[in-house]
Amino acid sequence: MLSRFVTLLFSFLILININAQVITGKVTDITGKPLSGANIIWQNTTIGTSTNEAGEFSISDLSEGERTLLISFVGFSPEKIKVGKLKHWTIQLIEDATLAEVNITAKGQASRFANEPAKVEVLGVREIQRAACCSLAGCFSTNSNVDANVTNVVTDAKELRILGLSGVYNQVLVDGLPLIQGLAYPYGPGSYPGTMIEKIFVTKGANSVLQGFESISGQINIEFHRPENAPQLFLNAFANSFGESQYNVNYMVKKAAWSNLSVGHLTLPAASIDRDGDGFRDIVKTNRVSFYNRWSYDNPEKPKWRTTIGLRYLSEQREGGSTRFDRDQHLGTSLVYGQHVDIQHGEAYTKTNFIIGQSSSLILLNSAFAQKQESYFGVKKYLGKQFNLTSALYLDHYYGSANHNLKVGLSHRHNKLREDITFLEDISFLNYEGTYLTNYDIPGLFAENKLTFSKFTILTGLRADHFAGFGWKATPRILVRANLSPDTDIRFNVGKGFRWAHIFSENANLLAGNRSLVIAKNLAPEEAINLGLNFVQTLHWNEINITISGDAYLTYFQNQIFPDYDTEVNTAIVQNFFGKSVSKSYQLENKWIFTQQFDVKLAYNFLEVYRVLEGVQQDLPFIPRHKWTANTSYSTHNDHWQIDLTWRRIGSKRLPSTVNYPDPYKQPSSSDPYQQWDLQLTHRWTNFQLYGGIENIFDFRQKFPILGYDQPFGNFFDPAFNWGPTKGREFYLGVRYSVK
Structure with a gap:
C-alpha cells in the first residue's frame, strides 16, 4: 500500500x-x-x-x-x-x-461562493449578523447548508449537520486546524462566541486532503478576526427574554511587525423556566468564561517568514434538569434529578510560513488541545480527559505562471482520551460502568495537485494514513470546476473519508438518558465515499442579479458506527455496520439581489438518509426529508437601518421505535412538520450598532420533549427525543461598539 x-x-x-x-x-x-x-x-x-x-x-x-x-x-x-x-x-x-x-457600516456581500474547485460558501460578518449569532452554533440560522441540532435538550449539546448526516461526519476546523473533536465535539460549537468570527467557509462533500482524512459529509472552517484587520476596540452586549446575557470585548494592538488581538467572553445564566409544567427547566443554565489571544508576525523588511499564534482558554458550566435541583445538595444523588457539566479546555495553535525563492513556501502547522470534563447525569458520573496534538509540514510550490500548484507533505496526529463512568447509586438495568481508553498515533503522507486552465480547474489529492491494527488507508479525492462562462460554473467532486469514532464523548445523549448500551468489540474506523455534482448560474436582468445553484450529493458508507435504537427495547447497540448505508442530498437555492440594499434567498433541501436491514430500507431517525428556507434582508440607502426576516419549514422526521414501551411512554412513529419565523432589526451609527429581534415569532414548541420526565431515574427516561424547538419565543436586544 x-x-x-x-x-x-x-x-x-x-x-x-x-x-x-x-x-x-x-x-x-x-x-x-x-x-x-x-x-x-x-x-x-x-x-x-x-x-x-x-x-x-x-x-x-x-x-x-x-x-x-x-x-x-x-x-x-x-x-x-x-x-x-x-x-x-x-x-x-x-x-x-x-x-x-466607518468600517462598521461598510456593506459587502453577505455570502458568496469562493473561486475554488470545491463549492465553498463564504459567510461574512454581514451574513453572520443577520441573526443574534451568540455562538458558532447560532451562525447558521439563515443558512440552508448547515443544520444546528440539539442532541441533549437538558444540557443543550449541539452538533452541526451537513447533508443530513450526524455532525461527527462533518469536519469542523478552527483557522484551518482540527480543534473541535472528541470531548470538544458536543459543546464546542456553542463555546465559540460569534463576535470572534470574521468568516465561515462551508464546503459540502469531498474537499482538500490537507486538513486530514476525516471529512466525509463536508467541512466547516471558522476564521477568527485577524489582528491586522480587526478594529482596535470592539464591544458587544446581549440579553434575551429568558434572562441569559452575554458580553464580549475584542482589543487589538500593533507594535512593529507584531499585531495582537485579545478577546474576552462572558455568559451569565438564564432564569429557571418551565412552561410545560413537567418539572424540568426549559433553558439550560450556562456560565461561561473564555479568553482568546492571537499574535501575528509579518515584517515587510523580512518577508521570508510569517507566523500566527493562537491561544484559548475556556471554563464552562452547564446545568439542567429539575427546577428543584440544587447542585450543592442534589448533585450525584437520586433525591432530585439534575445534570451538570463542568468543562475546562485549553487550546493552542501555530501557523508558520517560510518563503523559499519566488514560487515556493514551507508551511508548518501545529495545533493542540487539552480538555477535562466532569459531568453528572442523575446518579451517573462521567469524567473525561483528552489531549490531542496534530502537526503537518508541507511544501507549497507554484510552477510557471501560477497555473500549476503542488503541495506535498507529512502529518501526524496523537490522541489520548480516558473516560471513566461511575454509577454513584445502584442502577441494575445499566451495564456500561467502567473505564474506556482511546489512544492512537496516526502518521500520514499527502500530496495535492492543482491545475488551472482557462475554463477548468482540476484538484487531485491523495493521502495515506496509518491506523494501528488496520494498516495504511488511502484517501483519494478529485475536484473539478468548469467555468463555462463568466456566469456559469459546474463542479464535480468525489472522494473518500475515514474517521475514528468516540462513542461517549460524541454521543452525549447516551449518557444523558437511561438506555442500556451494547458496544461491540473491535470497532473499525468509519469509512465512506462521497460524490457530488453542483452548478451555479448567475443571471442579469436590468439591475437585478439572480444566482441559481443546485446540488446533488451521494454518500455511501463502507462501514458506519451509528447507535441502533430500534432493534432492542430501550437499548442502543453500537457496532460496525458493513451493510448498505446511504445519504442522498439534493438542494436548489435561488438568490435575488435587487439592489445593494435588498436581497431575497430561497432554498429547498431533500434528504434521504437510510440503512438497509434484512432487505428493508429504514430511514435514520431525527432527519427530515424536506426542508424549506427563506431569508430576506433590506437596508436603507445610507445603511442606518436594516431588517432581516427568516423562515424555515422542517418536514416530518422518523422517530425511534417505542412500540414496545409502556403506554405512557409510547410516541408516534414520526414527528409533525413545523415552521419557524425569525425577525431582526438593526440600527447603525458610525461606530455604534443597536440590534434586537424575535426568534420563533409564533412560539412553536415541541410539547414535553423529555421522554419519561415523570420517572427520571427509570428505564425509559430519554432527554434526546427532541425533534423541534423546545424553548419557544425569544426576544433579544444587543449593542455593538467598534473603533477602528
Whole structure:
C-alpha cells in the first residue's frame, strides 16, 4: 500500500507545467506589506478570488469582452485595472481614512461562493449578523447548508449537520486546524462566541486532503478576526427574554511587525423556566468564561517568514434538569434529578510560513488541545480527559505562471482520551460502568495537485494514513470546476473519508438518558465515499442579479458506527455496520439581489438518509426529508437601518421505535412538520450598532420533549427525543461598539 502511494506521489512531482490563460499578481499596501484576503473580481461578473497570506492571487482570464479587474480591501481605497496583454500585476492599495473610520457600516456581500474547485460558501460578518449569532452554533440560522441540532435538550449539546448526516461526519476546523473533536465535539460549537468570527467557509462533500482524512459529509472552517484587520476596540452586549446575557470585548494592538488581538467572553445564566409544567427547566443554565489571544508576525523588511499564534482558554458550566435541583445538595444523588457539566479546555495553535525563492513556501502547522470534563447525569458520573496534538509540514510550490500548484507533505496526529463512568447509586438495568481508553498515533503522507486552465480547474489529492491494527488507508479525492462562462460554473467532486469514532464523548445523549448500551468489540474506523455534482448560474436582468445553484450529493458508507435504537427495547447497540448505508442530498437555492440594499434567498433541501436491514430500507431517525428556507434582508440607502426576516419549514422526521414501551411512554412513529419565523432589526451609527429581534415569532414548541420526565431515574427516561424547538419565543436586544 505504502509503495503504491509513494509511486503516485512521485507522479504528482513530475507533472509538467501546462500553460493556462490566467492573470496573477500581488496586492500590497504602500509600504510593500502584502494584503491577505483582498478581493479580486472581474467587473460585471461573479468571477472572483482572494489573495493568500502572501498577498498573491491567481484568477482565470476572460475570453472576451472588456477585461477590468476590481481590487478591494477593507480600510483601503479600491482600485480598477484594465487588463491588456500583461499577465502579472503588482498592485498597491492606499489606505482610506474615511473607510477606516466607518468600517462598521461598510456593506459587502453577505455570502458568496469562493473561486475554488470545491463549492465553498463564504459567510461574512454581514451574513453572520443577520441573526443574534451568540455562538458558532447560532451562525447558521439563515443558512440552508448547515443544520444546528440539539442532541441533549437538558444540557443543550449541539452538533452541526451537513447533508443530513450526524455532525461527527462533518469536519469542523478552527483557522484551518482540527480543534473541535472528541470531548470538544458536543459543546464546542456553542463555546465559540460569534463576535470572534470574521468568516465561515462551508464546503459540502469531498474537499482538500490537507486538513486530514476525516471529512466525509463536508467541512466547516471558522476564521477568527485577524489582528491586522480587526478594529482596535470592539464591544458587544446581549440579553434575551429568558434572562441569559452575554458580553464580549475584542482589543487589538500593533507594535512593529507584531499585531495582537485579545478577546474576552462572558455568559451569565438564564432564569429557571418551565412552561410545560413537567418539572424540568426549559433553558439550560450556562456560565461561561473564555479568553482568546492571537499574535501575528509579518515584517515587510523580512518577508521570508510569517507566523500566527493562537491561544484559548475556556471554563464552562452547564446545568439542567429539575427546577428543584440544587447542585450543592442534589448533585450525584437520586433525591432530585439534575445534570451538570463542568468543562475546562485549553487550546493552542501555530501557523508558520517560510518563503523559499519566488514560487515556493514551507508551511508548518501545529495545533493542540487539552480538555477535562466532569459531568453528572442523575446518579451517573462521567469524567473525561483528552489531549490531542496534530502537526503537518508541507511544501507549497507554484510552477510557471501560477497555473500549476503542488503541495506535498507529512502529518501526524496523537490522541489520548480516558473516560471513566461511575454509577454513584445502584442502577441494575445499566451495564456500561467502567473505564474506556482511546489512544492512537496516526502518521500520514499527502500530496495535492492543482491545475488551472482557462475554463477548468482540476484538484487531485491523495493521502495515506496509518491506523494501528488496520494498516495504511488511502484517501483519494478529485475536484473539478468548469467555468463555462463568466456566469456559469459546474463542479464535480468525489472522494473518500475515514474517521475514528468516540462513542461517549460524541454521543452525549447516551449518557444523558437511561438506555442500556451494547458496544461491540473491535470497532473499525468509519469509512465512506462521497460524490457530488453542483452548478451555479448567475443571471442579469436590468439591475437585478439572480444566482441559481443546485446540488446533488451521494454518500455511501463502507462501514458506519451509528447507535441502533430500534432493534432492542430501550437499548442502543453500537457496532460496525458493513451493510448498505446511504445519504442522498439534493438542494436548489435561488438568490435575488435587487439592489445593494435588498436581497431575497430561497432554498429547498431533500434528504434521504437510510440503512438497509434484512432487505428493508429504514430511514435514520431525527432527519427530515424536506426542508424549506427563506431569508430576506433590506437596508436603507445610507445603511442606518436594516431588517432581516427568516423562515424555515422542517418536514416530518422518523422517530425511534417505542412500540414496545409502556403506554405512557409510547410516541408516534414520526414527528409533525413545523415552521419557524425569525425577525431582526438593526440600527447603525458610525461606530455604534443597536440590534434586537424575535426568534420563533409564533412560539412553536415541541410539547414535553423529555421522554419519561415523570420517572427520571427509570428505564425509559430519554432527554434526546427532541425533534423541534423546545424553548419557544425569544426576544433579544444587543449593542455593538467598534473603533477602528
